[in-house]
Amino acid sequence: MTGLTVVCKLRHITDPKFWEDFKDKDKEKDPAELNRAAIRKLTELKRITYEKKMENPSQYGPFSDRVLELIRKFEQGQLDAAAVLKEAEVTARGLQAEQIAHVDSGLCERAYGIYKILEAFKAAVAGGGGNGDEKKAGGEGGHAIDKLKELAAEIHDVYYSDSTAPPGWHMKEQLRKELRGKVRRLVHPSGLENWKAIPTQVEEFAVKKYIKL
Numbered sequence: 001m002t003g004l005t006v007v008c009k010l011r012h013i014t015d016p017k018f019w020e021d022f023k024d025k026d027k028e029k030d031p032a033e034l035n036r037a038a039i040r041k042l043t044e045l046k047r048i049t050y051e052k053k054m055e056n057p058s059q060y061g062p063f064s065d066r067v068l069e070l071i072r073k074f075e076q077g078q079l080d081a082a083a084v085l086k087e088a089e090v091t092a093r094g095l096q097a098e099q100i101a102h103v104d105s106g107l108c109e110r111a112y113g114i115y116k117i118l119e120a121f122k123a124a125v126a127g128g129g130g131n132g133d134e135k136k137a138g139g140e141g142g143h144a145i146d147k148l149k150e151l152a153a154e155i156h157d158v159y160y161s162d163s164t165a166p167p168g169w170h171m172k173e174q175l176r177k178e179l180r181g182k183v184r185r186l187v188h189p190s191g192l193e194n195w196k197a198i199p200t201q202v203e204e205f206a207v208k209k210y211i212k213l
Contacts, residue, residue, distance in 0.1 A: 010044050013096055018044065022089045031081070038081035041088045042071050049095065056205055059116035063095050107149060108156070110209050115152035117201050121192045151190055155202055158182050159210040167212040176203065 011018040021037040045067045052060035070087055073079045079087070102112030158179060159165045169175050180199040187195045 010040075010047060012044075013048055013092060013099075018092075019089075022085060022092075034081040034085070038074065038084040038088070041085060041092075042067065042074065045088055045092060045095075046071065049091075052095070055208060056113050056116060058120035058201070059098065059113055060095070063091060063098070066091050105149065107152060110160070111152050111156035113205055113209065114155050114202060115149055117205060118148050118152055118187075118190075118192060118198065121194055121198065147190070151186060154186050155183055158186070159202075159206045162212070165206075165210060165212070170207050170211055179203065179206075 021041050046064075049060060049064035049067050053064040067088075070079070070084060070091070074081075074084050102109045105112050105115070107115060157164075159169075164182065165175075165179060169179065180203055183199040183202050184196070187198045192198065
């Protein structure tokens, strides 16, 4: 067992010093030092990805799962410290990219979070009004993604607008129910699989990201 415990300052992915452990992973290095670096990075990434997963499981859950799998393989001796550092860096870079993915998406950060929730339902978004050509178009990759983004933006507006979600909305059960209903009406015609579960997941995200006092 490696014993993933460290007595040191745990750095965040935004700290430039976080990345220093990766610099010498391909060079000859003291095995004990490599081992400490691997443990440190896994400990840091476990904490970081857990916190991000709590923020949005659909968006960051895969990163948390990847880190836990790395820990398992390291503890069972399936990967040595150098290999762990290589895989940890790939995961950290992916997480870093995901945190700014909204920039190129055409959505704001919160709407992009909703988009990731929708995406996790393995969408097969219908084109809209209901004829066969529209549904076929909705099944095409690029068009389906665009429709999913449009849907995410519409749901974002539900929770962003004071007219539908005024300050304190999260403390009013009836209003929360009405907001879930609005989301339900938006996602119902979308073609998303298991769409009935979406309003609750969106609400859980909104309670973290759309609170107004």
